[in-house]
Structure formats: C-alpha cells, structure tokens
Amino acid sequence: MAIVQNMPIAQQLINLFAALLLLIAFAMLSQRRIMSLINLFAMQGLILTLSIADSAWLTHQPHLYYSAALTLLLKVLFLPWLLHRLIRKLEIKWDVETLINIPTTMLIGIMLVVFAFNLALPISELSGTILRNTLGIAMASVLLSFMMMITRHKAIPQVIGFLAMENGLFFAATSATYGMPMVVELGIALDVLVAAFIFGIFFFHIRETFDSLEIRHMEKLKED
Amino acid sequence: MEIFFLLGMPLLGGFLLALTGHRRFAPDLNGAMSLATLLASFVLTAKVINDGPVSAFNEQFFIDPFNVFLVTLTAFVAFTTSMFSRPYMRIEAEHGRLSTARLRLYHSMYQMFTFTMLLALTTNNMGILWVAMEAATLTTVLLVSLYRTPASLEAAWKYFILCGVGIAQALFGTILLYFAAEKVLGAGGNALLWTHLNAVKGLLEPTVLSLAFVFLLVGYGTKVGLAPLHNWLPDAHAEGPTPISAVLSGLLLNVALYAVVRSKVLVDGALHSHFSGNLMMGFGLFSVVLAAFFLSRQKDIKRMFAYSSIEHMGLITFAFGMGGAVATFAALLHMTAHSLTKSAIFFAVGHAAQKSGTQMMDGIRGLIKTNPTIGWGLALGSLAILGMPPFGVFASEFLILTTAMHEHSWATPFLLVALGVAFAAIFGKVQPMVFGETAGKRLPHPPALAPVFVHLALVLMLGLYIPPYLADWYRQAAALLG
Secondary structure: OHHHHHOOHHHHHHHHHHHHHHHHHHHHHHOOEHHHHHHHHHHHHHHHHHHHHHHHHHHOOHHHHHHHHHHHHHHHHHHHHHHHHHHHHOOOOOOEOOOOOHHHHHHHHHHHHHHHHHHHHHHHHHOOOOOOOHHHHHHHHHHHHHHHHHHOOEHHHHHHHHHHHHHHHHHHHHHHOOOOOHHHHHHHHHHHHHHHHHHHHHHHHHHHHHOOOEHHHHOOOOOO | OHHHHHHHHHHHHHHHHHHHOOOOOHHHHHHHHHHHHHHHHHHHHHHHHHHOOEEEOOOOEEEOHHHHHHHHHHHHHHHHHHHHHHHHHHHHHHOOOOOHHHHHHHHHHHHHHHHHHHHHHHEOEHHHHHHHHHHHHHHHHHHHOOOOOHHHHHHHHHHHHHHHHHHHHHHHHHHHHHHHHHHHHOOOHHHHEHHHHHHOHHHOOHHHHHHHHHHHHHHHHHHHOOOOOOOHHHHHHHHOOHHHHHHHHHHHHHHHHHHHHHHHHHHHHHHOOOHHHHHHHHHHHHHHHHHHHHHOOOOEHHHHHHHHHHHHHHHHHHHHHHOOHHHHHHHHHHHHHHHHHHHHHHHHHHHHHHHHOOOEHHHOOOHHHHOHHHHHHHHHHHHHHOOOOOOHHHHHHHHHHHHHHHHOHHHHHHHHHHHHHHHHHHHHHHHHHHHOOOOOOOOOOOOOOHHHHHHHHHHHHHHHOOOHHHHHHHHHHHHHHO
8 A cells, every 4th residue: 555655646547547448458358339349449549548648747758748649649539430430331330249158258358367467577577667567457458459359250340459459559668668769659650540441441342242241251261 | 872762762663653553554664663672772782792781861771781682682572573573464454353443552562562671671670670560561461352352352351460460469579679678778769779779788688578579579470470370371372463472472471580580689689598599499390390291281382382481481480590600591591592482483383373274283284385484484493492402492401401400400300301291292293283284275475484584593593602792791690690
C-alpha cells in the first residue's frame, strides 16, 4: 500500500488505464456481436490515447503528445469509422458469431496473462521508468488479441484482433519506453492505415468469391 | 546522394505506374525504372568500392560490406524479373486472366515492393527496418491474389494474417531493443540506429536483449519461412503470378533473413554466449529437414520449388547460426547463389506452366521436345539448386557441410539425409517434365529466357571464380557478423 500512496496521481492513472486495457482485451475475447466488437476496439483506442497523453504529461516528452493525437485520429476515429462503413456496405451489421466454449477461452486467457507477467517480470524489475506492471499487461493484451484471432472464424473479427494486437504493442512502446522515435511511429501508423485499407478490399474480394466472410470456406490449401 | 537515387527510382516508378500501368508501354516502363534502380545501385557499389562504407542523411542510411552486395543483388534480380515479366504478363493478359486495373496494380506494386526491400536493406534504423518489412508484405499481398481465384484469395489471406501476426512479434522485439538501448543511448531518434547500437552493444542489458531476440527471430523468421512458421510460403508462391514468386523467393526471404542477422550481431555482443546462434541453428535445421520431406509430396511445380526455398533458407539460417568466418562466408555465398538460381527456376517454370496450361507436374511433359530452351533452363536450374558442381550452390553447401562436420557433427547426418531426400524428390520430378513424351504444342509466343541463362551463368561463375570485391565483402561481412 505504501508504494501506491507514494506514487503520483499520473502514475496511478497509467496503472488504471493498463488494467482497463486488460479488461477490454478479455471483453473482446468473449464478444460475439460484430458491432459491439468494433465499439470495444474504439474504446481500447481511447484508453490507449489517454494513457499516452498521461505518459507525456508525466515524463514531459512533447513528442508523446503527437503520438497521442495520432492514436486518437487513427484508432479511435478513423479505423472504427472505416469498420462501421464496411459492415454497413457488406450488410453484416447484426451478425452474431457462434463462439464455442467461452469459459474455456477465458481460462486459457487467464493463463496467458500469468505467463506474460512472468515473462515480463525480470524486465519490470530493471526498469526505473513508469513501467512496473505495464509491460506485463501490454504483453498480455498482445497475447489475448493473438488468441482472439485464432478462435474466430470470420474475417472481420480476425482483423479486429489484428488491430487490437497493434494497440497492445503501441501500449508497450509508450509505457515501457518514452515512445518510439517519431519517424518510426509515423511509419508504423502508415503501415496500419494501409493494412486497414487492404483488409477492406479483401473483405469484398472474399465475399464476391465465397459468398460469405467465413474463413472456414477458405481451408482448401492444405498439405495432404 | 546515390542512396537517394536508389530509393527514389522505384518510388517514382511506383507512382508513375499507378497512373499508367495498364498502357501498352507499361511493361517497358517497369523495366526501364528497374534498370534505373540497377544503375543507381551500380553507382553506389562503385562508391563503396572506392570509399569504403558510406552513411547518408544524418546516419539514417548506411551501406557496409554486409548489405552492399544484397542491395546490388536485389536491384539486379528486380531488373531481370521485370524483363521476364514483360512478355510473361502480356501473355497472361492476352489469355484474359488480368483486367487493366489489375495490370496497373501489378506494375505499380512491383516497383513499390522493390522500394520497400531496398529501404529495408539500406536503413540504419531498426524501427524503419520493421516498417519496411511490413510494407513489403502489404505491397505483395494484393499481388498474390491478383488472379482472384478462390485458391489465390485464400493464399493471400493466409499470407496477410500470418505475416502480419509474425511481424507484430518483431515489432515487440524492436520495442524491447529500444527499451534496452534507451538506457545507454538516451531517448530519441539515435537509440535505434544500428551503428550506434553496435558501438555500445556490450553495455545493453542481456536479459532484455535475449527476450528481444526471441521475438525478432520469430517475427522476421516468419517472413524467412522458417519452419514451423512457414505455412504461408508455399501457398503464396504457388498462387501468385510467377514474377512475384520469383522475387518473393529470390529477394524477400533474403531481406527478412538480413533483418534477423543484423539483430543477431547486437544480441551476441550483449550476451557473450551462443544463445542466438543455437536458436538459429535449431530453426534452420528443422526447416531443412521438414521441407526436404515435404518436397516429394508436392504435385504443383511452384509449390515444390517453394518448399525448396524453405529448405535453402533453413540451410542459410543454420550456417549463420554456426557463426565463424567460414560458415558465415558460406551463408552469404549461398544467399547470393540461391537467390539467382531460384529466380531463374521460377522464370523457366512460369513459361513451362504457361505452355502446358497447368501448374500440376503431371500435366507438364517433354519440355525439351517442344521448347528446348525452357527445358534446358529448368533442367540446369534444378541441377544448380540441388547443389551439383560446378554451380555456386555446390561451393556454399560444401563449405556449410564441412564446417558442420567440424563444429557440430551431430547435425551432419540430418543435413546429409535432408539434402539427399531433396535431391531424389526434385530430380525425380523434374526429369520427366524435361525429357518425357508429350503431345503438347510449342509456346506460341517467344519466351523471355535470357534472364534464366544470365542468372545460371552467374551462378556457374560463383562456383568457379568469385570476383575479388565480392569475396572481400563476404570476408569483411563475416568478420563483422562474427
């Protein structure tokens, strides 16, 4: 408790945001409705933005404010808007996915979190910066998004998992370090943007060819 | 300045062809831009020969003996592939497999792909290296699905998702690397510059770097096609248009391995152990063995040669993992020889498949009767890739095997068996395709086979005589890589 009391409020806030990110990662893992999934993704982006802005304030790194702004534009406003537009055009707005065995998925998710924390432990101890548990949480949300991509059968939730993984990585970059150099961050943002467009193009191609966005239809190429 | 032209040419080409890629002259423009890139790379090489390593734009780019030959190789194979693609894509368009919009996409993305690979090779910034690798995936993913067949869409989706996830791991590795570097070099743009990191690599935190290397190896290793992360590779090579298979196999895999090796140098400096080498040897050996046994089960000719690429990349990774002057020299030589040979094979395979109307090996027969040049190209290329003397692949495989016998004798039987199995599989399948009986017709168009024989001649030369500059770079690079 003593440690917590000595922490400045900004730092406690970062821990709060980290916890919220983890919570959202779990929520995404179990969410079946495509609309809610996109909203969760936007919320994750918003919390990421707040946490980056908070780190900027705490560490007096002006360039972190730019990356917060970039995250806000790209991950909270643009990508969710694009996804909403896509599902409207594809007319799958009310799609519900059948997920098997949510409790098991959640249990495996918890194990992943424990694993991530243990992996990050030696590094967290080294760090004098704001990070204590944040690196572990970042790693956990990357792994959880990864798991979401594996358990989903539809193209759009897979893509949201991919983008959520990118969010986890960004959280790691801004909380473990003082943010990557600006030119690298811009490059990453550009890649994410282009990837999102290509995903969009893909949805239409897949639908045109297979009449559905189920990935199951595309499991022909296999070694026999 | 030379670097500016080297990167500017393909970028400009990408924009120009985005506007004009469907016109009649587009394939020629594509070839001309690739030629300009090649000339820029020659100027750059001449400068490195005269002045030694160069860096440019505030050390954001740098060229040393390790990447100079890869830059030239990339520009060269990109140029010869564009020469091959001129008649090849015209024939494909005449067969009605491509619309004008898709031709525009193809030509523009071809140039952008060259740009991203050259950027990855010349940048000094580990973060930009990641960005360029991801961009290389993005530029090729729509090319894999260019024909819009269900199989090609599936291959492209798999490529996109697997490489996207893989490369995300590499980003995490890069973040950890930055985390360690920042403590030594301070926050800011310079903490990710490879030359700066290399100067202080002894001071970097070992635990962080070993974890970072695992992520970097898994991430970039996915793009190298190391087993068990190789699933995307055979599909993407088989379903995409042949010029793209040639550059994916001949160039992209090299560039990804380049990224792994750059990371390895830093990690070795920090750890003072053989941790990274052991990991690379393990992944490499597993890929060689797995790919060799999958070779004999293939029915599609492009898939078979894709597995052969996995096998060779595994061998190179294994050699880099062993380390030491001889093994690293051999690995660099093998990178060069494999890239030239494999792209030559894909050129021949492309025309063979076009002639027969199928990629299934059962349907390709008697090439030497109807189109002797295609037949000889495929036969000689296969012999070269199987490590027959006097081709260059023989020299490098021989060096790798003898070093393995000396230093890691336990690995030799695995390597020998795998190479033997690969030989039997590929030779057994290529032989009837080249010499068998056929009722098929000649290819109505003149095939573009000059690149095949130029590549094979170069590989032959590498087996008999390595030019002194090249040998010198290999040696210097080997000293640099340890």
